[in-house]
Structure formats: structure tokens, C-alpha cells
């Protein structure tokens with residue numbers, strides 16, 4: 001796990017959004033089978049794209065095929081709003097996924113929605129450090145097995161928004177971000193925490209994301225997603241409309 005993979009990573013292209021979600025669900029089942037020892041830690045992304053995946057995971061055959069008892073769920077980012085707010089990523093995951101599958105409540109780790117955003121970020125970082133059994137990220141000891149990321153049309157990922165101070169954060173694992181272009185103060189995993197993953201996955205669908213995908217794959221420094229790396233591997237799961245034209 002000492003090698004670093006940058007955001008150029010491998011690319012998996014599915015013909016349609018539906019097949020994309022199936023392909024990623026199958027990939028997830030395979031990863032859990034390859035690591036039969038507990039626990040399997042996954043950081044989930046928010047927004048609209050992964051909602052299709054979460055609905056699918058809450059249906060058969062995935063309810064039966066995923067090892068819910070040993071899966072631990074974290075959030076890659078959330079809007080700093082009450083969990084029952086319509087814009088809460090955790091609220092969305094609870095509605096579409098957690099309430100429909102046999103995952104033990106103690107295996108779900110939402111970002112806090114109380115106090116100040118700074119306090120909530122620190123509290124979530126403390127939770128992650130407890131889970132990790134350490135305060136310092138080690139190259140050969142991943143924090144997450146899978147880190148699922150989305151991509152905004154502006155090149156943001158998690159809540160790492162263009163031009164924001166959180167992009168410079170190299171110590172904290174979790175930090176607030178106040179995006180000038182999107183609603184709500186956010187809490188987000190920082191680059192070092194995302195990097196400490198066995199597998200980083202960008203899940204992106206739709207023609208409106210095609211340009212952003214191409215910019216990140218070309219390592220455009222204006223896109224925060226371009227600076228994502230993985231301690232293990234990094235794979236793009238795209239549908240055909242989001243996939244950039246092949247380079248000759």
C-alpha cells in the first residue's frame with residue numbers, strides 16, 4: 001500500500017446509468033469477499049449520483065450478498081444541517097439505505113450535526129482516530145477500505161471546493177468548508193484522510209459531468225478532484241455519457 005495512485009487512475013465505463021450502478025455494486029461485493037475479515041470500512045459520498053447505488057444496494061440480490069454485519073459506514077462529506085434536513089447526506093443515506101438493510105446501528109458513523117462546524121469536524125475526526133486506533137495515518141494501514149467519491153461540474157469532490165482553504169489542509173482528517181457556490185457549510189474528509197484508502201472510487205454519471213471528468217483526468221489544478229490520490233488504487237466508474245472521448 002505504499003504506492004500512490006493519482007486521480008488519473010483506471011477507468012471502467014458502463015453503457016448506461018443502470019448498468020453502471022450494477023457494475024459498482026458487483027465490484028463492492030467482490031471487494032468484501034476478498035477481505036473476509038471484519039470490518040469492511042466504506043466512506044460514502046452524498047449528492048444525487050450515489051442515490052441510485054444506495055437504492056440498488058438496498059434491493060436483492062445485494063441485501064443478501066453484502067456482509068452488512070461487518071460493514072462500517074462513514075461519510076465522506078455532509079452538509080452541516082440537522083440529520084432530518086432535506087439536504088442532509090446522512091438523512092438521504094438513512095432513508096435509501098441504512099433503514100432498509102440489516103446493518104447494525106453501531107456500524108453507522110454519521111458526521112455530527114450539533115455544536116459549531118469546527119466542533120463537529122473535530123468530533124468526527126476523534127471518532128475516526130478511535131476506529132483507526134491511532135492519531136497518525138500510516139502508509140501501510142488504510143483508514144478506509146473503500147472511499148466512494150462523486151464529482152461536481154466545478155471539479156469539487158466530497159466538499160473540497162475550488163479555491164477553499166480546506167484544500168491546503170494536511171494535518172486534520174476532517175474540516176469545515178464554506179462553499180461560495182453551493183448551499184450550506186460542509187464537513188468534509190480532507191485530502192490526507194481520503195488518500196488513506198485501499199480503493200478510491202469516483203462514481204460519475206451523465207453528460208453534464210463529461211467536461212469535469214476530462215479536466216480531472218487531465219489533472220487541471222483548478223479542480224480539487226485532480227489532487228485526489230489513493231494509497232492503494234483509484235478507479236473511475238463512469239457511464240458512457242460522462243466518459244471523455246478516448247485519446248489516440
Ligand SMILES: O=C1O[C@H](COP(=O)(O)O)[C@@H](O)[C@H](O)[C@H]1O
Pocket residue numbers: 045046047048049050077078079089149150151152153156157158159182
Ligand atoms: O455537494 C455534493 O456534491 C458532490 C457531487 O454531487 P452530485 O449531486 O453532482 O452527484 C457529492 O459528491 C458530495 O458528496 C455532495 O455533498
